[in-house]
Amino acid sequence: MGSPDFSVSALRALAGDGVEPHPYQVVGVVTQPDRPSGRGMTLASPPVKLVADELHVPVIQPQKLREPEALQQLQDWHPQLIVVSAFGQILRPQVLDLPEYGCINIHASLLPRWRGAAPIQAAIQAADAETGVTIMKMDPGLDTGPMLRQRAIPIGPQDTGGSLFARLAQLGGDLLLETLPGYLSGEILPQPQPDSGSTYAPMLKKEDGLLDFINRPAAELERQVRAFHPWPGTYLLWQAAPLKIHRAHVVMERNATPGKQLIVDGLPAIGTADGLLAFDELQPAGKKPMPGKAFLTGARDWAQ
Numbered sequence: 001m002g003s004p005d006f007s008v009s010a011l012r013a014l015a016g017d018g019v020e021p022h023p024y025q026v027v028g029v030v031t032q033p034d035r036p037s038g039r040g041m042t043l044a045s046p047p048v049k050l051v052a053d054e055l056h057v058p059v060i061q062p063q064k065l066r067e068p069e070a071l072q073q074l075q076d077w078h079p080q081l082i083v084v085s086a087f088g089q090i091l092r093p094q095v096l097d098l099p100e101y102g103c104i105n106i107h108a109s110l111l112p113r114w115r116g117a118a119p120i121q122a123a124i125q126a127a128d129a130e131t132g133v134t135i136m137k138m139d140p141g142l143d144t145g146p147m148l149r150q151r152a153i154p155i156g157p158q159d160t161g162g163s164l165f166a167r168l169a170q171l172g173g174d175l176l177l178e179t180l181p182g183y184l185s186g187e188i189l190p191q192p193q194p195d196s197g198s199t200y201a202p203m204l205k206k207e208d209g210l211l212d213f214i215n216r217p218a219a220e221l222e223r224q225v226r227a228f229h230p231w232p233g234t235y236l237l238w239q240a241a242p243l244k245i246h247r248a249h250v251v252m253e254r255n256a257t258p259g260k261q262l263i264v265d266g267l268p269a270i271g272t273a274d275g276l277l278a279f280d281e282l283q284p285a286g287k288k289p290m291p292g293k294a295f296l297t298g299a300r301d302w303a304q
Contacts, residue, residue, distance in 0.1 A: 001030040002085040003046040006165060009173030010085045010106055011048055015055050024180070026057050027077045030070070032088055033061045065089050074098060081184070084138065085172060096138055101184060103138040106172040108165075110134060110150055112198035115143035120168060121161050122201035124227035125220075130154050131164065133172045135179045137190045146190030149179045160229040209234040211245065214258045217274035218250040236270070241285035251276040263303045267292040 002010065011029065016022030029052040037044035052059045058077075062070035074095065081101040084091065086108075096103050109119035111134040116122075123131040132152035139145040153167060182188035209232045211221050225234045225248045235242040251264055256271030263269065269278040283289040284299075296302055 001082060001087040001089075001091075002048045003032040003088050004086050005047045006108065006169045006172070007031075007048045007085040007087070008051050009169045010083060010176050011051055011055075011057075013173035013177050014083060015057065026055070027079060028073070029057050029059045030065070030074070030087070031059060031061055033063055065095060066092060071095070081180075083176065091138060093140055096140065104148065104183070105136050105138050105143070105145070106176055107134045107136060107143055108168045108172065109201075110152055111136060111143060111147060112193045114199055114201045116201040117203035118201040120164050121204060121227040122199070124155060124159060124161060124164065125223050127223060128155055131168070133168055133175050135175055136193075144193065146192050148183055148188050148190055149175060151175050158226075160226045162230050204228070204232050206232045208232060211236050211277075213270050213272045213277070215273055218252065218272040218277040219275065221272060221277050222248050222250050238284075243285070244283040244289075245279055245281075246283060246289050247280040248277050249280060251278050261302055263296065266296070268296055268299070268302050 002008075011026070014024050015026045016024070029048060031046045031048045031052070034043040034045050034049075036042065046061075049059050049061065060070060060073050065071070071094065075098065079099045081099050082095070082103040083106070084103055085106040091103060107115075107119065108131070109115070109123060110130070110132045113128075114122045114131075120131070130152045132150055134150045135148040136143070136145045137148060151171060153171060155164065179188060209224075209228050211224065211234055213221070213236070225245050228234045229246060234245045236245065237243070251269065252275040254264065254276050255274070256262055256276055258271050258273050260271040261268070262271065262276065264276055264278050267278045267280065268282070269276045279292045279295070281289055281291055282295045284295070
């Protein structure tokens, strides 16, 4: 059960992806329905569906997993184990209890830190030194189930949500294959999560990307730009339209009135609650991304 690119690594790992012999048979895939996408709003399939079709694995796409037809199909597949990776729907007890070995989840954080829907962005925003993947046995709670295995990786100063996403997706598939033999044989037993240290990373919306120059320091805003790239993106309002910020850096040796627009070292910049934030790459509404210096050639009124 999975939907976005993050889930593809796990599906390919389970299916063997051309490697023979392989110990696991993927009897079915459950993913989200096709959704309108792009400017033309044409229907687009989730990445997991495209890979399942490539692997010739049966796929269902229920609006809700509780639909009788979806539950019947799950029962007809007789799964011994369900692997869940960024699926996007809540699993009720009748699904959790269906397979002999239960349902296990590949979660992109070092639980119990950053339970919830957006752990990758949250780890960068919080200036965490590391993050990782947790393989856990699911229970009815939100990412509260007992853990099977964890592996950590460092978060680099240039990491974005996208770069960390790619590294953790690959790690998730690798760690899943390392964990399954011991779990299925009973050598790896689920261990309860620690009672302390839990944090929550809620689902992000586009409006969460609005940068707050008045109340937040430049270092926090720079991490937000990296964390939210490419989704949901960060932006400010300029000339009554969103101005997307793709790359930025902190200029701590200078200060300005929070929210004041300036030009620093040939780049557009804005004062924050502490330090300046200079923009290396921006995207005005209706245009393609461009370097900060190129932006200024068409925005001569930038500096107030």
